[in-house]
Structures are given as structure tokens and as C-alpha cells.
């Protein structure tokens with residue numbers, strides 16, 4: 594294929610870096626293997642090692658980022674063009690360059706007057722500007738950091754999980770109808786020691802300036818008391834923890850409902866509370882799936898696959914979470930199911946997200962689909978389905994909220 598215009602585009606990119614006229618670049622029309630990747634945004638940042646190219650990979654549920662030196666960055670962009678990404682937009686202070694790679698590999702390059710005549714001020718490395726301040730009192734009180742504000746060695750995974758959770762929550766919030774809200778009512782079901790509840794509060798209230806009220810609910814009285822003491826000492830006025838079970842707690846006026854690693858069917862109780870309260874956003878990371886596995890009678894065609902305990906366990910987990918997502922859809926939510934953090938940090942890393950949707954749903958069709966999945970595996974009962982079917986939920990439209 595003719596790569597002349599691709600080469601020209603890449604050499605303008607390299608030249609702009611060498612001559613300090615580079616402003617930013619976007620690569621789009623992604624056709625590579627990653628089903629979640631949408632585009633790549635490139636800009637400059639200042640790091641300890643000097644100025645670097647900051648690659649922000651925009652995905653449908655979250656962003657990931659990497660830094661490269663100029664030579665490596667230019668090489669990567671060259672490899673991507675015409676193989677993974679089929680369009681590029683380069684902004685320099687001299688010109689804008691628009692590259693489009695067609696179906697047969699033919700590339701067109703348009704050169705236009707510059708949109709930006711001056712370069713933007715360099716940002717510092719994003720890793721240094723975490724949304725959560727490691728010096729926060731609550732992190733010390735919860736044992737994540739030392740007295741001098743260093744992350745304890747044993748808490749590194751938890752720290753990563755906290756930051757990833759907050760980043761994911763912020764992203765989901767920005768993509769939802771809640772994005773312009775200045776007040777928020779959030780419930781965290783099965784809040785445990787409150788790491789994520791505190792971080793969510795700190796993020797919305799202190800980093801985003803939103804008037805958020807957060808309630809954590811947990812059956813463990815001593816943890817609830819500890820968390821309330823730390824919230825008070827942190828002067829987090831609208832953060833409170835309540836002792837009780839998710840199933841019995843009356844959730845009213847929820848904008849966001851979270852349940853992270855709530856055990857077994859407590860996740861179903863939490864999702865149900867969110868649906869019932871018409872929460873705009875329901876975010877759960879399930880753990881210990883025990884309900885479905887003993888009910889499964891392996892279908893004949895899968896008999897020899899599911900005879901292995903580990904396979905049956907994974908199948909049961911997938912079916913449970915898949916059914917939960919379908920039940921959310923049946924209740925008027927659009928759903929996403931993804932890994933929110935790498936398995937090396939926690940094995941309990943699947944996240945189910947439901948965003949209240951105004952789209953019409955064919956609930957009869959969904960009902961049939963759910964029933965046929967249950968029939969296929971011989972499943973008699975699923976907790977969330979039972980809760981939904983035995984309670985009449987009045988779903989509100991967006992304008993009624």
C-alpha cells in the first residue's frame with residue numbers, strides 16, 4: 594500500500610517534537626483487537642526524567658495511560674497507523690495535519706492553518722496528581738499509610754484498588770446523566786472498613802467540589818463504629834455509616850449505589866435496592882458466588898467440560914453475573930461488565946455497572962432469554978430475579994427524578 598502520506602504525517606510529528614511546535618495529537622478509527630479501545634490522545638507532560646509523550650488510551654469504561662520518550666513515541670505512532678488506527682489529527686503551532694487511511698490502505702493528508710498558535714502549558718505526570726491525597730488523615734487511620742504519609746508495603750494493592758475505583762467511578766459519573774449534578778446521594782452497601790467509601794467521599798467532595806452525601810451500610814457493628822469515628826475526626830460531615838443488613842436497609846433517593854465485594858447474594862440485595870430507589874448509577878463488584886453453582890445440572894453437551902470443579906465454578910460465576918446484568922437491563926438500565934483492576938491486585942475484579950437508561954426495552958424478550966439460560970443450566974432460583982419478581986417496582990422516567 595502507498596504509505597507516503599503516513600510517512601509524511603509521522604515525520605511532521607517528529608519534526609514538531611524536535612522544533613517544539615507540537616501541541617497534541619489524536620489517533621482514531623481504531624480497528625485493532627481491543628474491543629474497548631476507542632481512540633488515543635497524545636500530549637506532552639513534564640516528568641522527573643524530562644518532557645515525555647503522554648499516551649491516553651480512551652476506552653469505553655475507563656482510560657489507561659503510558660509515557661514514552663520522543664523516539665519511542667514516534668515509533669509507536671508509526672506502527673499504529675494503517676494497522677490499528679486509521680486516522681490521525683496532528684496539531685502543531687505551524688499547521689494542523691489530518692490523515693485518513695482508506696479501505697485499500699490509500700492515505701490522504703490534509704494540511705490546514707493551525708488551530709493553536711501557542712503551545713499549552715505542560716502538565717505534570719498524572720501519576721503524581723492522583724485524585725486521592727496519600728497524606729489524607731483517613732488513609733492513616735485506616736492503616737493504608739504510615740504516620741509520615743507513605744503507603745505501607747502491604748497496602749500497595751489496596752492503594753492501587755482505591756485509586757482505580759475512584760478513577761472508574763469518576764469516569765462513570767461523567768458519562769452518566771448525573772454529570773452536571775452539584776449534589777449527590779450515594780449509598781455504599783457492605784462498606785466494610787470503608788476504604789472505598791472514604792475515598793469516594795474525598796473524591797466527590799474535595800477533588801470535585803460536589804456536595805455529596807454518602808452512607809455506608811454494614812452488618813459489622815465494630816467497623817461501622819470505627820468508620821463513624823474516623824469520618825468525624827476527618828470532618829467529613831456528610832459521610833456516615835449505619836449498622837444493618839443490606840436487605841433490611843431502606844434506601845431512599847439514591848443517585849449512586851455501590852456494593853464492592855459484598856458477599857454472595859448480598860450483591861443481589863444491593864442491586865435490588867438500587868433498582869428500587871431508581872438510582873442513576875449502580876456499580877457492583879461481586880464476590881463469593883455461591884448461589885448458582887449447587888443448582889447447576891451440567892447440560893449434556895457441556896458434561897465433560899463442567900465435570901472439573903474449577904470450570905463449574907467459573908461457569909457459575911459467569912452465569913450469575915450475566916444474569917444480574919440481564920436483570921438490570923430488564924429493569925431499565927444499560928449495562929457494562931468489565932475487569933476494573935488487574936487480577937494481580939485482586940481476583941475479585943469484575944465490575945457490573947448499570948446506568949439508568951431512557952431506551953425502550955423489550956422486557957418480554959429479556960424475560961424469555963433469562964428463562965432459557967436458567968432452563969439450560971437447570972437453575973431454579975436466582976436471588977435478584979426473585980426480589981424483582983416479588984416486589985412491584987415503579988420505575989420513574991428521567992424527567993420524574
Ligand SMILES: C[S@@+](CC[C@H](N)C(=O)[O-])C[C@H]1O[C@@H](n2cnc3c(N)ncnc32)[C@H](O)[C@@H]1O
Nearest residue numbers: 783784785811812813838839853854855856859
Ligand atoms: C469483603 S468486605 C468488602 C468491604 C468493602 N466494600 C471493600 O470493598 O473494601 C464485605 C463486607 O460486606 C459486609 N456484608 C456482607 N453481607 C452483608 C449484608 N447482607 N448486609 C450488610 N453488610 C454485609 C461484610 O460485613 C463485610 O464488611
